[in-house]
Amino acid sequence: MDGERKIIDRGGVYVENGRIVAVGPLDYLKNDYKPETVLEFPDGIVMPGLVCAHTHLYGILLRGGRLHLPPPTDFTQSLQRIWWPIDESMNVEDAYASALSASLEMLLNGVTFFADTFSGPNAISGVLDNIERAVNKVGLRAAISFEATERHSREEGLRGVEENLRFIRRRARGRVFGMMSLHASFTLTDELIEYAVEKARELGAKITIHVSEGLWDLYHNMERYGERTLERLHRIGLLGEDAVLAHAVHVNDDEISLMKKDGVHVVHNPLSNMLNAVGIAPIPEMLEAGINVALGNDGYIFDPFENIRAAFLIHKLAKRDPRYMTPLQVLEMATINGARAYGLEEEIGSLEPGKSADIIVIRPKLVPTPLNSETVYGHLVNAVDGGDVDTVIVEGEPLVSRGMPTRIDVEEVNGISQGAVEKLWGRFHRISEQLDVTEL
Numbered sequence: 001m002d003g004e005r006k007i008i009d010r011g012g013v014y015v016e017n018g019r020i021v022a023v024g025p026l027d028y029l030k031n032d033y034k035p036e037t038v039l040e041f042p043d044g045i046v047m048p049g050l051v052c053a054h055t056h057l058y059g060i061l062l063r064g065g066r067l068h069l070p071p072p073t074d075f076t077q078s079l080q081r082i083w084w085p086i087d088e089s090m091n092v093e094d095a096y097a098s099a100l101s102a103s104l105e106m107l108l109n110g111v112t113f114f115a116d117t118f119s120g121p122n123a124i125s126g127v128l129d130n131i132e133r134a135v136n137k138v139g140l141r142a143a144i145s146f147e148a149t150e151r152h153s154r155e156e157g158l159r160g161v162e163e164n165l166r167f168i169r170r171r172a173r174g175r176v177f178g179m180m181s182l183h184a185s186f187t188l189t190d191e192l193i194e195y196a197v198e199k200a201r202e203l204g205a206k207i208t209i210h211v212s213e214g215l216w217d218l219y220h221n222m223e224r225y226g227e228r229t230l231e232r233l234h235r236i237g238l239l240g241e242d243a244v245l246a247h248a249v250h251v252n253d254d255e256i257s258l259m260k261k262d263g264v265h266v267v268h269n270p271l272s273n274m275l276n277a278v279g280i281a282p283i284p285e286m287l288e289a290g291i292n293v294a295l296g297n298d299g300y301i302f303d304p305f306e307n308i309r310a311a312f313l314i315h316k317l318a319k320r321d322p323r324y325m326t327p328l329q330v331l332e333m334a335t336i337n338g339a340r341a342y343g344l345e346e347e348i349g350s351l352e353p354g355k356s357a358d359i360i361v362i363r364p365k366l367v368p369t370p371l372n373s374e375t376v377y378g379h380l381v382n383a384v385d386g387g388d389v390d391t392v393i394v395e396g397e398p399l400v401s402r403g404m405p406t407r408i409d410v411e412e413v414n415g416i417s418q419g420a421v422e423k424l425w426g427r428f429h430r431i432s433e434q435l436d437v438t439e440l
C-alpha cells in the first residue's frame, strides 16, 4: 500500500523501536540489518494492519439478542425499536465491557486502528475514559467519541459535545485519541452542529456524522429546510477535509460533487447497510469522483474481511456489471484510505519506512492455488477471513501471536461481557415495553 502499491515476493520488514526502518526483499534486508528478534512466516501474507473507519463497539452486545419485539419493517423502526432503547439502556459498565470484547474481536481479526462512536443518554459524562481504558488494555490504536444528539433535548446534545471536547482536550494516553461525533442531521439542529464543528476545529479534531443512511435523513432535510442532506451540512459548514461521513447511501450526483469539492471522507459499511435494508451507497461513483472512501462495520460483523468481501461484491450485483470494484480498490479502502480519513496516512495504512510498525500476518489454512505477488489480492478478497490472522503487531508490539492475544485473557473478557449483557437485555426489555413510538 505504498505509493506504487508494491508487492514483494519473499519480502521482509525491519522494525526498530516500534517504527518501520526498511521494507524489501528478505535477502537484501538480511545483509543490511542484524535484528535482535526474527519472526519468519514462509507461508504468510505480511500486510498493513486493517482500519475499521466507522464502528459502534457497543453493537457487539446485541449479538444474538433476545429482543421480544415485532420485527422492524424499515430502518426508522430499527432505530425506534432496537437502537434507541438499547442506547437508553446503556451504562458506563456496558460501555467498558463492550469496548473490551469488541476491540479484542477486531484485534484477533486483523484490525489495528478503528474509529468508534458510543451512544447512550444515561452514560455521557466520563464514559469515554471507560472506553479508553478497555481499548488500552487490548492495545489497539483508536479514535473514540460520544455520539451527540438532540433526540431528547438541546441539553442532551450539549452534554454529548462537551464529553467529546473534554476527551479531545485531555493529554493522549496510550494509543487512543478523541474526535467529535454527531449522530445525524435529523436529530440535530443547525445551531448545535455549528457549535460542535467550531469547537472541534479549534482543537484540530476530526468530525464524524451519519449521513443519509436511510431515507428519513433525506426527507427530514427536504421537508424542514428544502435542502438535501449534504446541501444542508455544506451550508452549516460541517463539510471539510476534517469531516468523515458514514454511509452516504441516499446521495445524488450533485451531492457527490459537493463532497468532492469540500474534500470530505466517506466510510462505506456494506454489511450494516444490508442488515438495515437501507440501500446501496454509490461508492463506485464516489471513487470515480476522487473522493476518499474507507471501510467500516457500523457495529455489525467485526471481521473486516467480511466487509471487504461485501464491498467487493455488492456493487457488481447492483450494477449488474462485474467490472465494478477491483480487489485493489477494496483493500485500499480497508487500509490506506481509512488511515487518510483520520489524518494518519503518514503514520499507518501502509508498510513504509518511517511509519509505525502496525503490521498483520495472515496464514491461510488452505492454499489451493499458489500464493505470490500475482495472486495475493485474489486470496485476500475471495478467501481469507479473520480466522486466518496469525500475528498482529501495533507499534512493534506483538498483540496477537499464533492467533491468540498476548496481553489479555479471552475467557476473562467473555465473562465481563456476558455479565454486562444479562443486565443490559433486562433493562432493554423494561424500556422497550414502555416505549411509545409515536413520541419519538
Ligand SMILES: [Zn+2]
Binding pocket: 054, 055, 056, 210, 246, 298
Ligand atoms: Zn454508525
